[in-house]
Amino acid sequence: MDVRGGKGKGKETEGTKTPKGVGKRQGPRKAGSSRSWSEVARGSARPSMWTTHEILAEELEEVQRRFPKVLELTPEWVEMEREAWSSTAVIARSLGRRVPAEWAAREMKARGKLEYEVEAFPMASGYFALRFRNVEDREAMLVRGPWIIAGQLLAVERWQPDFVPGRKEVNRVVVWLRLSGLPLEYWRKESIWKIATEAGVPIEADGFTEDRRRMGYARVKVEVNASLPVRPGVFIRGKEGKLWREWVPVCYPGVGYREWGVRGQSDCGRKTRS
Template sequence: MDRKGKQPAGEKEEGTARGNGKSKSSSGKQSGGRGEHSGAWSRPGPWVTHWPSAAEVERLSRRFPEVVTLPEEPIAAARQEWDGRAVMVRSLGRRVPAEWVAKDVATRANLKEVVAVPLTDGYLALRFRSTADRDGALNEGPWVVAGQLLAMAPWVPDFEPGEEAVTSVTMWLRLPHLPPEYWSPSTILEIASRAGRPIAVDGVTEQRRAMGFARVKVVVDATAPLRPGILIQGKTKVRWQPFVFENVPILCPLCGRMGHLEAACRFSGAASHICHILAMIET
């Protein structure tokens, strides 16, 4: 469950006591001495609330070069609870409560026990009873919970939440206006390989029960721009084949990447190919 939103006890009181630079106890006496009860929480230092950037970590490492080796036995025992049975998850749109994700995964993948553990930076971990259960959940994607597309990846040792910690996301890709002669599964998968790593075509596409668009399950890199389509050399002409991705969340109109908008884009100078992408999005 997201723990944000509640103001720490005493935060307001601390703010009102700044006029004279002193913190007051409930009895009006100045507090802060050992053994006295303060009416306000003191703010933690910046090294507690600030997560250092890669450049800052490099400078800190030069200043504090000692590398600590921890006892392996308790760490190895703890890893056994995660190894082969856990998945790291992040939403590419709005945050979704961990319990909603666990319930959806358990229901759709027909699993009896899925435990959700909220992490930092919008990540959460899903723990399963077995490796088979974990793999079954991963193969069941794409995962869309509360309208939000989720990126998932198996847990690995020393995992740290971060923007690029989980980059693979399973999505449905549509290929509209595909000529009939291109409707063999092998040809469709070859075309889809330009958008991501193709996994399989859906049943309707495979059996050609409807041919308005071919539908393919693909794994894409969530940190890379979505490709709007490709040029295909046909028998009589070169044609443009659009790529339409289903359930695309927040999409930047400057760089074509998921997860942020123009105001928060840090990819300066990226090609603004979104004019194609906006036409291909299926929300």
């Protein structure tokens, strides 16, 4: 092979073969693919602040066989620390790129109109803990989402004992869903709630949906599990057959037509009456 000036034809020399798939144009992902909420929201990964090395299951079995001793810590010490976290702390992670814990703490203080600093504790594997001064502020924060920091959607859950980043996951996400084109006879609150239950756990509807002043679409805030596949809608039994009604996440990065085959558009800047 003539390599002078990068020209010439011939066989590639060993070790210079183009990796399979490199240079080829990748086609679009088929609409309706069963990706999870977490996979849809994930962007280009940034390295974590710390690198952790988790032991494999088979390795753990060998360690347990060779070193069977179990260390008992002083219960009073452990319970005292658990008490400091159990009612006022949450554990969070970004579903996309890594988000500094301090940024999330500032945003939660601002949106909650808190008169104190929310404590931020960076952890391994992209996780972080946030601690409030009372249980009421913690619980209010859990339903105040969606939490989008620097364009990244956060999964947030109550603190749990024995949480090891990378071994356990935080998958609770709050999103607004927009349900368009709903027939008028299905605008009863209980009916909208039942439809929203097919997507997740309903938390609240916005003011326009509650008083039915605008009936172009309903908006419902729901809690979803980020590890589960994204479901684009549901069939409803109608008077003359079944109706397919789709829901579109509002202010949810990366979810739209290419992911579901639905017409997703963001109205994150639009204020809603509550």
